[in-house]
Amino acid sequence: MSHGTHNAVHDPRNDNIRIYINGELFPRDEARISVFDSGYLVGDGVWEALRLHDGVLVFLDDHLDRLWQGAAAIGMDIGMTREELTQKIWQTLDANEMHDHVHVRIMLTRGIKKTPSQDPRLTVSGPNLVIIPEYKKASPETASKGIRLFTSTIRRGSPDYLDPRLNCHSKLHEVQALIQAQEAGADEALMLDIHGFVSTCNATNFFMVKHGEVWTSTGQYCMNGITRGKVIEVCHENGIPCLERNFSLFDVYGADEAFVTGSFGGLTPVTHVDGRTISDTVPGEMTRRLRKLYKESIAREIQKSNAGG
Template identity: 30%
Template sequence: MVDKAKFIWLDGKFIPWDQAQVHILTHTLHYGLGVFEGVRAYQCANGRTAIFRLPEHTRRLFDSAHILQMEIPFSEDDINQACIEALRQNDQKEAYLRPLIFIGDGAMGLHPQNNPIRVAVITWVWGAYLGDEGLLSGIRLKTSSFTRHHVNVMMTSAKGVGNYVNSILAKREVTKAGYDEALLLDTAGYVAEASGENIFMVKNGIIKTPPSTSILPGITRDCVIVIAKDLGIPIQEARFSRDDLYIADEAFLSGTAAEITPVRELDDRRIGTGKPGPITKKIQETYFDAVHGKKPRYDSWLTYV
């Protein structure tokens, strides 16, 4: 259950949480065409609150909307300022932020015609997405029977609302079987990503992650790539199979919600020692230092409120 904040920014105005309602004929509710972002704000070591990589998230929001032919009636700066002001209005030192672009009510049928493009920014307090214990000790993955989208089936570079039906089906499937998260393969059978996170494996001191051709190009994924290079750890974007992952020395997931979550097991096979490995822990430690403003090298990733 999400704890209510005081206000939600909707179409340019802050309104009380319980009044942020839409009509039952809202087009996106029926047909799934919309885009969104997930952003986190952290309280930094200096006591101030900073939104992590806000401009990059907003840029991807606009890119996603462009791919899906949705004209956002606000500028990127408007959205950035709405995110900052939402935290102030809600007196939140740490929060998850959800910018959402959706098609309002009007015409029905697949073509939304001139229905309004509506915009919201919602903030709520959200802890570790895959659990505090998962961050500390690692999680159990299971390969889903559902396949990740092909690039000509869904627009995989867009963070589209409807794309996540695939993720929901996979997540439900594996959690019902007792696992923490789903691993999805691409249409060629190679590892793609988890239901809501990108994936990395470590073998012989080299980090590998699937190429961004058929997955959402994660912003946290980009952080991992930058951090690894800064730490002098070799990193490659390359295809690998799930049996490659079975015999990896380490594995971990990345995402705004999941942050850096180690993987201790896949398909009932222990990954490495079954505990977070040294490279995973170093990446995780550096990432958390960065989001909390403890690494001046990454201060450009922080937008202070």
């Protein structure tokens, strides 16, 4: 079995989930979409992934902000309000009787084309909406063992041709980076920006720790991670120096700790980068502290939601 930040504990209930497609719910093995879908044909669409904890869609507003911003960036009319999309998410969760430890994937594409083409004018339907909810708990082994990164030669792109902050369906360069890392014997890929500074990973955001300071990239060339933002936020709230700055592999190889962030896995320790040991203690002291603070921020979000705030 592969090892990485998206490893999940097996849950047989996922065999019988119902998936939302454009207003209808389908059993998992019957969920289909047209081969003329814009996302399938040319990767034309945006997506989000969020967590259901204790009956609360955690940081929902942040995820919806990112989804609407992504749709605006590609000139796509989502065709519904935030409230209507939220209702459809809950319709799907309720149909599956889901309450906790659920990962929700929302995929929106421009719609069905009348013929294979990039041209959005050839779209003959409204947007296609797919919602996939799964029972997914992050693997405790990954959280305790950590992951190994390999620096890919595939760079994070410039904002003038494919802004790295855009959560779009076009992920081929990230797949290429991951394959390169796996072929090098690592779990996932570390990616540099166009200037050679550390940017992000293929599916998560990267942080390093040095002399009590937490470093992450400037944000100009990395994924617009919700969890990344929350970690920066809890650092500021708790007096932990957190620097959004340019830094290179020179700095990473001398780091005291490193970790990656994502909505599914939270904070995952990094043990090695390019074969070099970063930390023998997994997780490191700062990673452990920030993991606790991040979990507390989720608990506050749940409490706030349950109180009607």
